[in-house]
Amino acid sequence: MEDASRHHEATIKDVAHLAGCGIASVSRVVNNKGQVSPQLRAKVLKAAAELGFEISDLGRSLRSRKTQTIGCVVPSISNPVYSAAVQGIQDVAVENGQQLLLSCSNYDPEQELKAVRNLISKRVDAMVLTVSDAQNSAALDLLRSRGLPYRLLFNSGPDLSLDCGVDNYEAARHVGQAFSKMGHQHLGYVALRLNRSDRSAQRLSGLKAACEALMLAEPAILEVDENSVFLTTQLQTFLNNHPEITGIFASNDQLAIAIIATLRQLGKKVPQDISIIGFDGIDFGLMMEPTLATIVTYPYEMGRNVAGLVQAEQNNTTQSFSPIEVGFEYRPGGSLGPVSY
Amino acid sequence: MEDASRHHEATIKDVAHLAGCGIASVSRVVNNKGQVSPQLRAKVLKAAAELGFEISDLGRSLRSRKTQTIGCVVPSISNPVYSAAVQGIQDVAVENGQQLLLSCSNYDPEQELKAVRNLISKRVDAMVLTVSDAQNSAALDLLRSRGLPYRLLFNSGPDLSLDCGVDNYEAARHVGQAFSKMGHQHLGYVALRLNRSDRSAQRLSGLKAACEALMLAEPAILEVDENSVFLTTQLQTFLNNHPEITGIFASNDQLAIAIIATLRQLGKKVPQDISIIGFDGIDFGLMMEPTLATIVTYPYEMGRNVAGLVQAEQNNTTQSFSPIEVGFEYRPGGSLGPVSY
DNA sequence: TTGTACGCGTTATCAT
DNA sequence: ATGATAACGCGTACAA
Numbered sequence: 001m002e003d004a005s006r007h008h009e010a011t012i013k014d015v016a017h018l019a020g021c022g023i024a025s026v027s028r029v030v031n032n033k034g035q036v037s038p039q040l041r042a043k044v045l046k047a048a049a050e051l052g053f054e055i056s057d058l059g060r061s062l063r064s065r066k067t068q069t070i071g072c073v074v075p076s077i078s079n080p081v082y083s084a085a086v087q088g089i090q091d092v093a094v095e096n097g098q099q100l101l102l103s104c105s106n107y108d109p110e111q112e113l114k115a116v117r118n119l120i121s122k123r124v125d126a127m128v129l130t131v132s133d134a135q136n137s138a139a140l141d142l143l144r145s146r147g148l149p150y151r152l153l154f155n156s157g158p159d160l161s162l163d164c165g166v167d168n169y170e171a172a173r174h175v176g177q178a179f180s181k182m183g184h185q186h187l188g189y190v191a192l193r194l195n196r197s198d199r200s201a202q203r204l205s206g207l208k209a210a211c212e213a214l215m216l217a218e219p220a221i222l223e224v225d226e227n228s229v230f231l232t233t234q235l236q237t238f239l240n241n242h243p244e245i246t247g248i249f250a251s252n253d254q255l256a257i258a259i260i261a262t263l264r265q266l267g268k269k270v271p272q273d274i275s276i277i278g279f280d281g282i283d284f285g286l287m288m289e290p291t292l293a294t295i296v297t298y299p300y301e302m303g304r305n306v307a308g309l310v311q312a313e314q315n316n317t318t319q320s321f322s323p324i325e326v327g328f329e330y331r332p333g334g335s336l337g338p339v340s341y
Numbered sequence: 342m343e344d345a346s347r348h349h350e351a352t353i354k355d356v357a358h359l360a361g362c363g364i365a366s367v368s369r370v371v372n373n374k375g376q377v378s379p380q381l382r383a384k385v386l387k388a389a390a391e392l393g394f395e396i397s398d399l400g401r402s403l404r405s406r407k408t409q410t411i412g413c414v415v416p417s418i419s420n421p422v423y424s425a426a427v428q429g430i431q432d433v434a435v436e437n438g439q440q441l442l443l444s445c446s447n448y449d450p451e452q453e454l455k456a457v458r459n460l461i462s463k464r465v466d467a468m469v470l471t472v473s474d475a476q477n478s479a480a481l482d483l484l485r486s487r488g489l490p491y492r493l494l495f496n497s498g499p500d501l502s503l504d505c506g507v508d509n510y511e512a513a514r515h516v517g518q519a520f521s522k523m524g525h526q527h528l529g530y531v532a533l534r535l536n537r538s539d540r541s542a543q544r545l546s547g548l549k550a551a552c553e554a555l556m557l558a559e560p561a562i563l564e565v566d567e568n569s570v571f572l573t574t575q576l577q578t579f580l581n582n583h584p585e586i587t588g589i590f591a592s593n594d595q596l597a598i599a600i601i602a603t604l605r606q607l608g609k610k611v612p613q614d615i616s617i618i619g620f621d622g623i624d625f626g627l628m629m630e631p632t633l634a635t636i637v638t639y640p641y642e643m644g645r646n647v648a649g650l651v652q653a654e655q656n657n658t659t660q661s662f663s664p665i666e667v668g669f670e671y672r673p674g675g676s677l678g679p680v681s682y
Numbered sequence: 683t684t685g686t687a688c689g690c691g692t693t694a695t696c697a698t
Numbered sequence: 699a700t701g702a703t704a705a706c707g708c709g710t711a712c713a714a
Contacts, residue, residue, distance in 0.1 A: 008406075009487070011707055022685040027709060034710090035683060052486060057462045058408070059707030062399045062690045065349070069442075069463075077431065078641075083424040090418065090445050099459055101410075102443045104431050118440055121398045122410075123350075145393060146350070254624075261628035283595075284625050287602035300419075352691055363701035368693060375694095376699055400691030403706045 010051035019047035030055055061123065068098045070310060071119035073129035073139070074153070075107045075197075081252070081280050081299045082130065085153055088303025089128055096311050098125070107132055107196045112139040120146065126310040128303075130154045133198045134163070149313045151306045154199055164306040166328050168202035169209070171295045174330045175249050175277050176210025178293065183339040184247040184275065187211065187219040188238065190259060191251035194223045200251045203279065207249055220245060224255070232262050239266075239274075246274060246339045253278035253285050253294055260292075260335065271337030281331060290334025302326045351392035360388035371396055402464065409439045411651060412460035414470035414480070415494070416448045416538075422593070422621050422640045423471065426494055429644025430469055437652050439466070448473055448537045453480040461487065467651040469644075471495045474539045475504070490654045492647045495540055505647040505667070509543035510550070512636045512669045516590050516618050517551025519634065519671060524680040525588040525616065528552065528560040529579065531600060532592035535564045541592045544620065548590055561586060565596070573603050580607075580615075587615060587680045594619035594626055594635055601633075601676065612678030622672060631675025643667045 012030070016023040021040060028034040029044040036044075047053075061067040070093055074082040086102065093100050101124055103115035109132045116139040119127060126149040131137045134155035143150045154165040179187055189207055191200045207219055222238040224231055239245065250256035256278030260270050268274055270290060278285060281296030305326060353371070357364040362381060369375040370385040377385075388394075402408045411434055415423040431441050442465055444456035450473045457480040460468060467490040472478045475496035484491045495506040520528055530548055532541045548560055563579040565572055580586065591597035597619030601611050609615055611631060619626060622637030646667060 009707095012709095013707075016685095023708080024685060024710075025683085028684090031709080037683060040684080054458065054461045054487075056403075056464055056707050058399055058403045058464055059690085060709075062397075062403060062692090062707080063709050065690080067399070077418070077424050077428045078421075080419075080421060080424070083418050083421070086443075087418045087445065090443065094444070099463065100443050102427075102431065102441050103435070104428065117395065120395045122440065123397055123399055146395075257625065257628050264630070284598065287598050288629050289605070353693095354691075357701095364691090365693085365701055365703095366699085369700090372693085378699060381699080397691050400706085401693075403691075403708090404693045406706075 009056070010048075010053040011056070012053070014051055015044060015047045015053050018051060019043045065123075067123050067125055069101050069122065069124045070098050070307070071101045071103070071116075071122070071124035071127040071129075073103045073105055073112060073115045073119070073127065073131070075130060075132070076104050077102070079254075080282055081297070084299040085130075085303035085306075088300040088305075089153075089307040090303075092304050092307035092311065105132070107193055109133070109137065109139070112137065113142065115139070116142055120148065124148075125314055126150060128153055128306050128310060132196050135198065149310055151309050151313075153302060153306045156198070156202070164302055164309065164326070165199075166295075166297050166302075166326070168199050169206035171279070171297075171328045171330075172203040172206025172249070173210040173213075175279075175295065176207050176214060176216070178277060178330060178332075178336060179247045179249070179275070180210070180214040180216060182247075182275065182336060184216070185339070186217045186242070186244040186246055188222060188242060188245045188248045189219045189251070190222045190224060190235075190238075190248055190255060192224060192226065192255055194221070194251075203249075203251055217244070219249070231258055232265060235259065235262050236266060239268075247336070248274060248276050250276060250278050253280040253282045253292060256292055256294070256335070257284065257288065260288075270335050272340060275337050275339075276335040278335075281329075285331075285333065293333035293336035294331050296329045296331045298326050298328075350397070351389075351394040352397070353394075355392055356385060356388045356394050359392060360384045406464075408464050408466055410442050410463065410465045411439050411648070412442045412444070412457075412463070412465035412468040412470075414444045414446055414453060414456045414460070414468065414472070416471060416473070417445050418443070420595075421623055422638070425640040426471075426644035426647075429641040429646075430494075430648040431644075433645050433648035433652065439652075446473070448534055450474070450478065450480070453478065454483065456480070457483055461489065465489075466655055467491060469494055469647050469651060473537050476539065490651055492650050492654075494643060494647045497539070497543070505643055505650065506540075507636075507638050507643075507667070507669050509540050510547035512620070512638075512671075513544040513547025513590070514551040514554075515671045516620075516636060517548050517555060517557070519618060519673075519677060520588045520590070520616070521551070521555045521557060523588075523616065523677060525557070526680070527558045527583070527585040527587055529563060529583060529586045529589045530560045530592070531563045531565060531576075531579075531589055531596060533565060533567065533596055535562070544590075544592055558585070560590070572599055573606060576600065576603050577607060580609075588677070589615060589617050591617060591619045594621040594623045594633060597633055597635065597676070598625065598629065601629075611676050613681060616678050616680070617676040619676075622670075626672075626674065634674035634677035635672050637670045637672045639667050639669075 012026040016026045105112040130153045152163045220242045278294035285292030353367045357367045369377045446453040471494045493504045497504045561583045619635035626633030
């Protein structure tokens with residue numbers, strides 16, 4: 001109850017007053033910086049506790065020009081891949097005494113830009129972000145023009161030294177090869193937002209390249225609606241139009257699993273009638289029956305890595321930091337079977 | 342390039358200087374507040390653009406005593422339930438022009454307290470949090486003592502008016518009833534961190550109550566390790582010790598799915614040998630075979646609701662805001678079958 | 683060792 | 699309509 005009536009938080013001035021000393025001494029005690037006698041330190045500590053004093057990072061940041069905050073922009077936190085990455089970033093941040101200011105762009109470049117603006121106003125020390133299209137992003141342009149330290153996550157940016165992600169193209173080539181080894185000749189690529197995710201587009205490129213190199217037919221493409229309610233009809237139409245397809249590469253595991261469930265509804269067996277390979281390597285793929293063949297990626301580690309990079313960049317501006325390849329791995333699964341004639 | 346050499350961001354003072362006016366006018370333009378002549382406004386806007394001026398929320402917040410930031414503390418963002426909730430909070434926050442400062446406590450009360458301290462120092466306007474034990478939380482005590490607006494998510498706190506979550510007890514009773522209807526008499530409850538999550542404990546209470554009311558045996562309890570590698574042996578031992586068990590209530594869906602996969606490895610069929618009911622209602626439950634019987638909850642909506650509550654509390658301090666029950670729903674699934682004799 | 687005074691970037695008051 | 703000035707809470711030279 002005490003001073004709560006004043007209805008404004010205690011400042012170092014209040015503490016100094018109660019402790020009967022100058023504000024500089026309070027600052028020294030709070031920051032463990034500079035010399036201060038044990039007696040005074042005790043008095044200050046007591047006064048601070050009594051007032052429930054918590055230092056204000058507003059004043060501190062204004063003065064020090066550091067907010068100990070890093071900004072993060074991802075398309076969505078609902079997607080387990082991004083949430084795992086954010087968890088990694090968060091963990092590294094706290095290890096370094098920083099906090100995370102999080103924004104979700106919903107795969108929208110306009111929201112990306114707005115988010116970056118807000119984060120700049122908040123004066124974050126650095127940023128980590130996944131943008132819709134790294135080659136052409138107003139948000140990244142803004143960041144660069146301000147010289148604010150940032151790193152890309154999952155994207156491959158124009159400046160190669162800044163990215164930290166999976167080589168989608170290369171990974172998708174592996175997928176094509178896996179299909180080919182099982183005798184598949186006609187593939188389909190099913191994606192969620194081909195035009196709003198450069199990752200998805202890169203995966204398609206890789207698949208196409210593999211098909212070409214391996215003399216497979218050019219893959220048919222189905223871009224499905226966000227709203228998975230219509231997946232059934234969309235998929236059925238797609239398969240009717242392309243009856244030759246024996247294998248489907250889904251742009252991510254969630255979609256792959258939804259496709260398998262839908263195929264089951266349509267009376268098709270996986271992998272006897274159609275084989276499926278996903279992308280991401282989420283745990284559930286291992287627990288279903290059949291297990292999901294997929295490209296395993298390591299979003300948590302990627303988040304940690306990219307956060308480590310921005311950390312290093314802040315602490316040591318002279319050196320340049322090259323990205324750490326986290327890599328990927330093809331994981332076989334029961335959803336890919338030999339093609340049946 | 343221009344003034345970048347000065348290596349510090351343009352301030353309102355810089356803009357004023359370049360526009361040849363006072364800083365007050367710049368402020369008026371930037372905030373669209375007060376009267377300013379069209380000519381001057383244009384000059385200011387031009388100067389601001391030229392300098393790449395972005396207002397500093399540090400100065401603004403210091404002055405206004407508002408940060409337009411809300412703090413969020415959850416156990417983990419990797420768990421899809423929490424990430425969905427955070428997404429909901431985030432969405433509401435941006436709708437109200439606020440940003441989200443995110444912390445993960447890793448189910449550790451000590452980290453909860455530290456996170457809250459940091460968030461207080463950052464002077465967030467309000468907080469939303471899920472704590473380990475709402476009835477006994479130093480973090481919440483601190484929040485209360487400071488009079489900082491906050492809301493609980495998933496927890497049921499001592500102050501009933503502050504929570505926004507699922508009635509775990511009631512939901513778990515439904516689970517018991519569902520088992521009972523199928524003839525199950527001997528149940529097991531498998532949980533991840535019984536002692537570090539009041540939600541998990543509440544679910545157990547509800548299950549126990551249902552068993553008692555329905556004349557079932559008291560449920561056997563298995564608390565499994567974080568590291569799911571050992572799930573197989575732990576589960577096997579548990580079932581050996583309790584051969585009478587025909588149904589298992591898993592404290593969440595992820596665990597339920599892992600248990601089903603493990604049982605499959607152990608050569609047990611679900612639901613013929615053992616029935617399973619989960620908790621949360623994640624989408625994957627619908628896509629597996631058999632589908633997962635579970636309690637469906639609505640974490641995204643809960644996030645939105647609780648964020649709405651803190652918003653309202655900030656805008657209108659006079660009124661008191663009661664929580665909106667989001668509720669839950671029992672969803673039948675193939676993982677629950679009749680008990681076989 | 684300790685205290686005083688200034689500036690960090692902003693908004694609001696008060697003259698003009 | 700516009701500008702000078704005083705806070706806001708803090709860190710830090712500098713003085714004592």
